[in-house]
Amino acid sequence: MPHVDRNLPLALVLVITGAAGVLASWVITLDKFKLLEDPNFTPGCSLNPVVSCGNIMKSEQAAVFGFPNPMLGLAAYGVVVCVGMSLLAGARFPRWYWLTLNAGCLFGVGFVTWLQFQSLYRINSLCLWCCLAWAATIVMFWCLTAFNARSGFLPAPAGVRSFLTEFPWVLPVLHIGAVGMLVLTRWWDFWTS
Incomplete structure (x- = not known):
């Protein structure tokens, strides 16, 4: 009978969310390269004045550390996928490892919160891949x-x-719901017109 680690649900969450982050980072990185080659390039996810990935990619906030943000995402989300796959393979990690990963995720959630603010109230556009x-x-x-x-x-x-x-899903649902409400209220007139 195969060994089932008690961390299986967490492993799956890490693999799925890490893979979603890698996908989003990869698509944005490819579009950024195309935009660098052709300043008139319009990314496929630029759908209207609000959902405009091109506006996000051209902003100063898109390269906070001196290189495009999605390149950081490719590395960071890749690490998360590796941790999840290691758990699926039966790896066990010490407390310091989990706390270090948690600190990295805390930085990540802080960074995306800053990016959300910038997107909604400074750049005035959304990127669907960024939202993912x-x-x-x-x-x-x-x-x-x-x-x-x-x-x-x-x-x-x-x-x-x-x-x-009992309720591990409540906090992520509330957090994503709050972001969704900010998006809706920020562009309420646009969505309802």
């Missing part, structure tokens, strides 16, 4: 944080651990 990366990062962060709290790697009161065991 945002959702993947949010789910990844909350699921990993819940796992670490339930496992005792992150200190948490018994009530919090119990809640995260």
